[in-house]
Amino acid sequence: MLITVSHFWQPFSEFVFMRRALLGGLVLACSTAPLGVFLILRRMSLIGDAVAHGILPGAALGFWFAGLSLPALTLGGLGAGLSMAGLAAWITRRTGLREDASLAAVYPISLASGVLILGMAGKRLDLLHLLFGSALAVDGPTLTGMLWVSALSLVAMAAIYKALLLDTLDPLFLRTVSRLGPLAHAVFLTLVVLNLVIGFQAIGALMVVGLMMLPAAASRFWSRRLPVLIAVAAVVGCLSVWLGLLLSFYYSLPSGPAIVLVAGVGYLLSVVFGPVHGLLHRPPLLTFQ
């Protein structure tokens, strides 16, 4: 197939569902970029996974009781995602179990109960759809939801940016000068859950974490400045959405995995070619003494 420039635009100009998927994906990529970058900086990369898995039983319950309705799926996912992340954090705080261990314990529980509930609810809702999404099913209300969540996330992140940055770098210092640390942390976690929940319907519960974390991990190889990291993550995320949707359109691939795989390629390219500690840049700047 001869590739021309029009191939990159045509599906979007021709089909409404492609335009919706693209717009939703792009705004989601922009709002998850700062969240992913901060998750990595806060050494909380696993939280996203725990929440995403936690969404499953909630969405499954929502489906069981209310059928395929956007508010039910969203509320169910939101409640369950938050409570799974909260449960893991609570266990860590109360028992001192390491955070990664308590998160890793939470996701098989979530996944298994989600699958079981779906099984009991009958086979009307495709499990694969829930896990890996279908960007081609972004309808009007879902798109509106995505736009709202993205706008809210960006505004809220801008508002808590400074406090969150200090709370990440030097929480002791922030606690001596301000009480905003815990608040910033709570707002941040809520935004992570909101973005994952709104994203799971388009890209799938397990794939939306990829869109959040892969561009953020890739950006680390391009700069040492936080604002640049966030911008790079957003660009990588947007490119992944765009190219991933095209791939899924032309080769009839499921769109969630297509988008995440493009982001994965971006990540691997960054690991190899990125100027900051990339494999091809010698001598390695990070030396172990």
Add this chain to the structure above:
Amino acid sequence: MIRCQSLVWGAPGQPLTTPLSLEFESASLTAVIGANGCGKSSLLKVIAGLQKPLAGKVEMAVPRQSGISFLPQQQHLDRQFPISLEELIAAGFWGRRLSTQLRTQRLKNALEDWHLSGLEQRPLMALSGGELQRALLARLSLADAPVLLLDEPHAALDELGQQLLWQHIHHWQAEGRTLVVVCHDLVAVRQHIPHTLLIRNGHCVYGTSRELIQPTPSMRVA
């Protein structure tokens, strides 16, 4: 300025010392010395309000949020964090309402004071331990708090850096600030800090540094 009343601190059920009742006077300079794990850093955290005491209380003549600056040990900082030295230091302005002009001027002064000029744009990763420590001290100085709690401020500093540190400590005291300094360098404590709180075998002893610390240069509280 800081009054500890029957203060007991440590992990729940494991108090580190017998109750401490002591007043750190305004514009005083006090060292806290003792072996590793005796509770020096925890005492600073309790005073700073970062850790709850097991019993007793700390009364403070200034509000905690704006009145105290705490210099933690630097190893808890993530050295890969993507910010520059200047951004780290400027965090010292947190919560203070100053004009941009004043901020720029003070930041510049702090950089000069701590011999950090020219390193403004360096990422944390590219700083030496001593440079990072001076940056943390510079951040502390920008906060302009009346109470300064320093946890091993001399750590990672070279000869010149230590001179700089003691100059500033004396200067801060002369300005009327109250300082509590956790320090392992007993020779320096004896030389620079008039009063000492010694924590040993679960007891606290307060006195002048010259009484509590023998003048043998190699002496360490083990």
